[in-house]
Amino acid sequence: VQLVESGGGMVQPGGSLRLSCAASGFTFSVYDMSWVRQAPGKGPEWVSTINTNGWRTYYADSVKGRFTISRDNAKNTLYLQMNSLKPEDTALYYCARGYRTIATPGQGTQVTVSS
Numbered sequence: 001v002q003l004v005e006s007g008g009g010m011v012q013p014g015g016s017l018r019l020s021c022a023a024s025g026f027t028f029s030v031y032d033m034s035w036v037r038q039a040p041g042k043g044p045e046w047v048s049t050i051n052t053n054g055w056r057t058y059y060a061d062s063v064k065g066r067f068t069i070s071r072d073n074a075k076n077t078l079y080l081q082m083n084s085l086k087p088e089d090t091a092l093y094y095c096a097r098g099y100r101t102i103a104t105p106g107q108g109t110q111v112t113v114s115s
Helices: none
Strands: 002-006 010-012 016-024 033-038 047-048 057-059 067-072 078-083 093-098 107-114
Touching: 002 093, 016 033, 016 093, 016 107, 033 067, 033 078, 047 067, 047 078, 057 067
Parallel strands: 010 107
Antiparallel strands: 002 016, 016 078, 033 047, 033 093, 047 057, 067 078, 093 107
16 A cells, blocks of 8 residues: 655745645545645544545544545546635645545655644
């Protein structure tokens, strides 16, 4: 199982980023997938989950209305569109298999929101 996140960076408050997660080594289309984040000095926090076919999405209250999770099963790729970013969104972002998981299996991609 390999999950490789990308797309992070530094952005000003109110800005946007799109994260990607390239999956390999397993049958991507049969798994619910999630995004998890971990801020410095804090434990992992579940952010969002998408079901296998993309019809159902779930969000933490802290990101609802600002973040959008999606997937492309043909490309084995998971996405997270992040808009209206806030300083409190600063964290290392991971993708993981499963529903509402807080696993952090990969290297993650750093998102820093700062003016």
